[in-house]
Amino acid sequence: MVTISATPQTGYSFLQWNGGGLTNPFESTTTIKITEDANISAEFVIQYYSLSVGAEFGGDAKGSGSFRHGSVVSISATAAQGYQFEYWEIDGESYSIYPFTTIDIKSDLNISAVFSIKPLSSNLEVTSLIALDWYDSSWFGVFFQSDNGWVYHLEFGWIFPIINQSENLWFWSQKLGWIWAGEETYSEQYLWSEAFQNWISWENNDLDSIRYFDFLNDQWVDWER
Structure with missing residues (x-):
């Protein structure tokens, strides 16, 4: 009995031996009984x-x-x-x-x-650092940026902003759900409410609370921060 072995190149694997008299043609190392001239070949496949x-x-x-x-x-x-x-x-x-x-x-x-x-602090247009983790945006006002994406806004309290462009953003509030704010309309104190599917106008004469006028239902809504 003669022992034969086959070693694949990198990227290939042994498939089988071709020929007669093999103990196990599917093992890369096997034996063959020699009783006459024999032609044995190893077959490999790419991995x-x-x-x-x-x-x-x-x-x-x-x-x-x-x-x-x-x-x-x-x-x-x-x-x-x-x-x-x-x-x-x-x-x-x-x-x-x-x-x-x-x-x-x-x-x-x-x-x-x-x-x-995307942190609000580095994606709003013309935003400056005014204290540790506190920022002032030229159009969105003063806010605190947390590490987990939440923002404390001086007007709206805790919000979760989603920003793709520096001049507008969506933010989520527990009170009103998703709100859209744009640089031009924000300066006029208008926001778009996804829940109302309408514009709301906000005012903050009282530092402890803000209220919004819901044009769809023709009423003021308190925003509790």
């Missing part, structure tokens, strides 16, 4: 690997699939409204800071797109 592309929150990531060893695969990350792309991550390590990039396939991989909330 395919799984690429899993995803994101926990804040956006969408694409590019998952099964690919041949050595493939160069394009992956993409798109931030949801109010979020921004930070980087790609593989096994806890940063891979790339570009939302559209490529990755070499040499093994099974799990890659995640990491997004973060």
Whole structure:
């Protein structure tokens, strides 16, 4: 009995031996009984690997699939409204800071797109730091920026802003739900209410409370901060 072995090159895997007299043709190392001249060949196949592309929150990531060893695969990350792309991550390590990039396939991989909330402080037009974590916007007023995205606004109390453009934003308040504020209309003290599906006008003559005029129902509404 003669022992024979087959070693695949990188990116390939052993499939089987072709020929007669083999003890086990599906083992890369096996034996063969020699009783006459024999031609034995090893058969290899290229390996395919799984690429899993995803994101926990804040956006969408694409590019998952099964690919041949050595493939160069394009992956993409798109931030949801109010979020921004930070980087790609593989096994806890940063891979790339570009939302559209490529990755070499040499093994099974799990890659995640990491997004973060767009901070109001760095995305509103003409905003200046006036104290630790306190900012003054040229049109949206004074607010405190927390690390988790929540903002304490001097007029509206705690709000959760979603901003895509520096001159307008959506924010959520426990009292009135989602509110849209734009630079031009805000200066006239007008806000758009998603719940009312109408404009509301706000006034803050009393520092302890603000009230809003609901044009749809023709009444004043108290905003409790």
